[in-house]
Amino acid sequence: MTRSTKKAAPIPSVWAREQRRSDQPALSREAIVREAIAMLDADGIEALSMRKLGARLNAGATSLYRHVATKDELMELAVDEVAAEIHVPPADSPDWRAAVTEAAGSFRTTALRHPWLTLVLGQAGLAYLGPNYMSFSERLAALFTAAGFPEPSRAIETVFSYVMGMSNAEAAWLTTVARSGETEADFIARLMPAAQRAAADHTHLAIPHAEVEEATTDPVALRDMKFAYGLEVVLDGLALRLPK
Amino acid sequence: MTRSTKKAAPIPSVWAREQRRSDQPALSREAIVREAIAMLDADGIEALSMRKLGARLNAGATSLYRHVATKDELMELAVDEVAAEIHVPPADSPDWRAAVTEAAGSFRTTALRHPWLTLVLGQAGLAYLGPNYMSFSERLAALFTAAGFPEPSRAIETVFSYVMGMSNAEAAWLTTVARSGETEADFIARLMPAAQRAAADHTHLAIPHAEVEEATTDPVALRDMKFAYGLEVVLDGLALRLPK
DNA sequence: CGCTGGTTGCGCACGCTGTTCGCATGAAGG
């Protein structure tokens, strides 16, 4: 509590005036974005408000607007900041499939670490031209070009759509789990009876016993496997289109 | 204007009392959901508020809560209503690839007709157990099972993730275009110089001339082609996993 | 040293949101 901003005196008095404390780093765009990301990660996308964010920075809500034009702009900054965490192997990697798998996995783990990422990305389309996001795109393009694809952007859109769709669904699921306050396995175990009952009328929706087993013991591994499976499918399909 | 709800008299007078008009279908869950979908389609997801929705139905905002528990529930109802528009061919179709292509295309056109669909779907994970959505899942499962996939849910998740990711990106793009008030081709033509300039520093992001040409003349066909391309890739990859 | 101009923080206020509560109305059943 470096600054005690009690509202104390409702009467405007020169004497009872708070001193401007210039001890801490004050307010900066970097600090604001960093704290916003922390709040988004911790409490989800709808828990972030300019007022709460200001409070966490020992500042008033409207002070933020000196460094950030609008809340939407703040979200764009947060997205671009987080985009820096995505690792894309260099274009001269010997094995393009391994390299793409690495990039896709890196995007996924980033999206799961920041479950709001895909939501914000989906809401604003291609309006994100932040430097980190552009360099991410650039590296992807280099990778697919080096792999020998005649139309790399087609291949990129295909694999990226899959990765995005899967990550988005997983992030939404993890958000639901987090809100329940239980572990993923416990949450699944609790919901399973209801799911079985709902699937009872629909012949083809039955869940195999083995999957129920794994979902309640190691749900993380199950999700990892599902993601890897679909990615292999997409890469197999793409490999067919590589000129020999 | 069947009911003129002027606030007229601030003094509660028995004489100046509005007659309860029971001429129109009044208020019903169906009517509310239908009108909500209309508003969502017309003005986007953030333009829908309970007050505006009530006004469109010649009703007060809080009256809606007699038929709908909360706004989130209303969105779930809207999603399920719209899910009925998705067409999935019967399981005994002779050509499974054609059938899946049809289903995927139907999902995409539905998602583009209601650009808020993927947003809502992504925000709430698997919490959607509406009857229409379940029957959609059931039909998909039947289709992939009949096609001969040993683990149909793997295949479904793969192709659905792709379709979802692609549709979401397209819907976001179309929303941006719609907000500009221009046609898609005009919008692209206007943004192209900026895009070229932004890509100038990034060697691998150059956009082929042919694509620029088509994007500014027939953007719809270009998007159709991109979607079809990626879908073929995924289906090729899946076909490799079909037991011969 | 004093003055001045620009930057930064912020209290206030506006219009909007989802939702709760309690009351008033009309229809239905006895």
Place this chain on the structure above:
DNA sequence: CCTTCATGCGAACAGCGTGCGCAACCAGCG
């Protein structure tokens, strides 16, 4: 006619993003 019940809704609450104008500070200059 009286009672019960479902329905509509006005008022109110807490919260939101954000524009405005003032107060406090810092840098540079005379």
